[in-house]
Amino acid sequence: MKQETIITFIGAGSMAEALISGMTKTLYRPEQIIVTNRCNQKRLEYMQKTYGVRTETNKEKAVKEADVVILAMKPKDAAESIASIAPAVGEHQLIISVLAGVTTETIVSLIGKNVAVVRAMPNTSAAIGQSATAISQGRFAAETHVATAKTLFETVGIVTVVPEHDLHAVTGLSGSGPAYVYYLVEAMEKAAEEIGLDRTVAKKLILQTIIGAAQMLQTTNKHPSVLRKEVTSPGGTTEAGIQVLERYRYQEAVIACIKRATERSEELGKELISSSFSHTTAPLR
Ligand SMILES: NC(=O)C1=CN([C@@H]2O[C@H](COP(=O)(O)OP(=O)(O)OC[C@H]3O[C@@H](n4cnc5c(N)ncnc54)[C@H](OP(=O)(O)O)[C@@H]3O)[C@@H](O)[C@H]2O)C=CC1
Numbered sequence: 156m157k158q159e160t161i162i163t164f165i166g167a168g169s170m171a172e173a174l175i176s177g178m179t180k181t182l183y184r185p186e187q188i189i190v191t192n193r194c195n196q197k198r199l200e201y202m203q204k205t206y207g208v209r210t211e212t213n214k215e216k217a218v219k220e221a222d223v224v225i226l227a228m229k230p231k232d233a234a235e236s237i238a239s240i241a242p243a244v245g246e247h248q249l250i251i252s253v254l255a256g257v258t259t260e261t262i263v264s265l266i267g268k269n270v271a272v273v274r275a276m277p278n279t280s281a282a283i284g285q286s287a288t289a290i291s292q293g294r295f296a297a298e299t300h301v302a303t304a305k306t307l308f309e310t311v312g313i314v315t316v317v318p319e320h321d322l323h324a325v326t327g328l329s330g331s332g333p334a335y336v337y338y339l340v341e342a343m344e345k346a347a348e349e350i351g352l353d354r355t356v357a358k359k360l361i362l363q364t365i366i367g368a369a370q371m372l373q374t375t376n377k378h379p380s381v382l383r384k385e386v387t388s389p390g391g392t393t394e395a396g397i398q399v400l401e402r403y404r405y406q407e408a409v410i411a412c413i414k415r416a417t418e419r420s421e422e423l424g425k426e427l428i429s430s431s432f433s434h435t436t437a438p439l440r
């Protein structure tokens with residue numbers, strides 16, 4: 156990607172911030188990034204002060220200046236938001252969407268032009284360069300557009316290219332994934348308090364336990380069940396603990412959670428279609 160590429164974010168929330176934080180630490184100068192949102196002026200001031208990026212309240216102007224436009228609003232706001240920028244979008248531009256559930260075909264239809272769209276599903280660990288991102292190519296996107304998107308997301312973590320229908324599952328798995336881990340940590344912190352450990356000591360131990368386990372998975376390449384068995388002495392403490400997790404059907408709960416999140420991604424896409432195109436017969440997938 157050329158150093159002078161201008162990237163405009165439509166939306167300045169958690170995901171935009173995570174990406175901007177990672178991107179400005181690596182390949183991009185803050186001046187290459189323009190951030191817009193709906194109306195939260197304080198948020199734009201924060202983004203400008205924190206990352207040095209340019210901010211713009213005139214969305215059309217921000218879009219016209221861009222080589223790459225990143226859609227980073229909630230799916231429920233997408234119809235109104237994309238309609239408001241559509242007249243400013245040119246067919247030379249690359250549109251990257253991080254919207255959960257919303258297909259490239261829906262975005263092309265909302266813009267109403269044969270524009271290159273790459274759909275991406277990063278996660279908030281982008282903020283520290285540790286996102287697990289999957290991307291897919293829209294109908295009018297060329298390989299060069301995919302390469303541009305890949306380069307962009309590689310500044311904030313690892314990137315894999317998947318067929319678009321897989322992106323719902325990716326969203327349920329790794330898009331939402333950090334929240335499942337944080338939820339586990341919340342529970343471990345509550346448990347530590349109940350069993351009488353000092354909060355600061357417990358926090359330190361929990362954090363290193365998570366980091367250590369993640370790095371064991373990465374560096375040893377052993378199957379998680381093998382690593383689990385290495386911790387579990389017959390008749391010991393781990394076995395006793397895991398028996399309780401089994402009684403509460405821990406694995407079943409996690410599997411159901413990821414399936415439900417995947418299904419919700421599909422629903423979000425359909426909700427946007429039915430709210431945007433209920434009066435048309437536009438061919439959408
Ligand atoms: N959070 C996450 O972990 C992940 C999120 N995503 C996706 O990223 C997208 C954004 O999520 P997230 O950052 O969490 O959401 P936030 O609610 O944090 O941010 C949404 C942003 O969109 C802006 N916005 C709303 N309407 C418009 C509009 N009409 N024009 C321009 N901007 C608008 C809001 O501006 P204002 O404040 O002014 O209303 C706000 O800056 C979603 O589609 C989500 O599916 C994908 C992967 C992970």
Ligand SMILES: O=C(O)[C@@H]1CCC=N1
Pocket residue numbers: 255326330331
């Ligand atoms: O919760 C959501 O809908 C978004 C998509 C993936 C993570 N956050």
